[in-house]
Amino acid sequence: MTLRISELSERTGVPVATIKYYLREGLLAPGEQTAPNQARYGQDHVHRLRLVRTLRDVGGLGIQAIHQVVEALDDEQRSMHQVLGAAHRALAPRDAGTPQPDATRSVDTLLEDLGWQVSADAPARAELARALASLRDLGRDVDAQVFRRHAETLDALAAFEVDSVTQTASRTHAVEALVIGTVVFERALVALRRLAHEHHSSQRAGPTPGP
């Protein structure tokens, strides 16, 4: 497959000006130069454009964060585990501040209890600690059992997902799948959880008439 930039745009739904911007920013590899002012693009470009758009539209990532992810993906020296770490750092909120020490300790204890081996500087540690601290400040301390049950389900599913990914042949495909799994699948889960809540709320409380 060889495509002109206009055809690449049609196939992916990404405007030509945006494709040119991604080329300048290094999010997309240059096409094959066929004339001084013309280049041809292939299947890899279609795929990469879809990935960039997904990170942006579904993951809500900015250009700089997408750059970090794409750079890690393209660096063959980095293991799948390292690329996952890069994706997690790109997804972490920028200026969220340091969580309270006791919330940090709660997370440490939970991870120890679960037997999860997670690096000390994983941004999700701080994110979890901040969320737990917020819940406590608001007088809504998390029921440890409920949380534990969530953790165990996620544990089993993460094992399944990571296993199915590591069985694919190519490194690029595997790491990309893991990044997509992180960014897109967690949006899907959040949406699914909201739907479950709406269902149970409608069952229990029942909608009242009115606007």
Add this chain to the structure above:
Amino acid sequence: MTLRISELSERTGVPVATIKYYLREGLLAPGEQTAPNQARYGQDHVHRLRLVRTLRDVGGLGIQAIHQVVEALDDEQRSMHQVLGAAHRALAPRDAGTPQPDATRSVDTLLEDLGWQVSADAPARAELARALASLRDLGRDVDAQVFRRHAETLDALAAFEVDSVTQTASRTHAVEALVIGTVVFERALVALRRLAHEHHSSQRAGPTPGP
């Protein structure tokens, strides 16, 4: 408890200028006027400030979205189910576009299979459909069984969470708990899922040496 604005600021860690901004924007009820240029604040203000900050810092909501949530919370005419709907709409991405029709149908089918009753215009429907469409476009179609297992866990947990909330005495406390549960707890779950993935990725793939 009566507090001057400076004391309210100290207790919540929110700068006085920001408190004044929230008062102007109607996110915080006016204090009790004690002199032409002085007002006193109480426990409700402390609590509301913490809620506003949580929606902002943990949920990543903008002022307009926080306004929608707070307005729904304060309107005693709205049922818990309606306030939850308002929170979901406030959390939904603004300009995400209409999902593909076949992805929308997949979501309809899933919800039907699960027996979940969810209103036709629930924003989480579209969010889930967009996420599923992205996965398919990227050649990472979701394994129906994995997804189903997630849905069933979330179903059981949502039932438990909604039940525990609807058992609290006051409407305000119940709806607030539900909103916090949505905004903060889903951040906690996302963080927990990333930690589970990091653990299993480190177990399977193993980190490679190097930077």
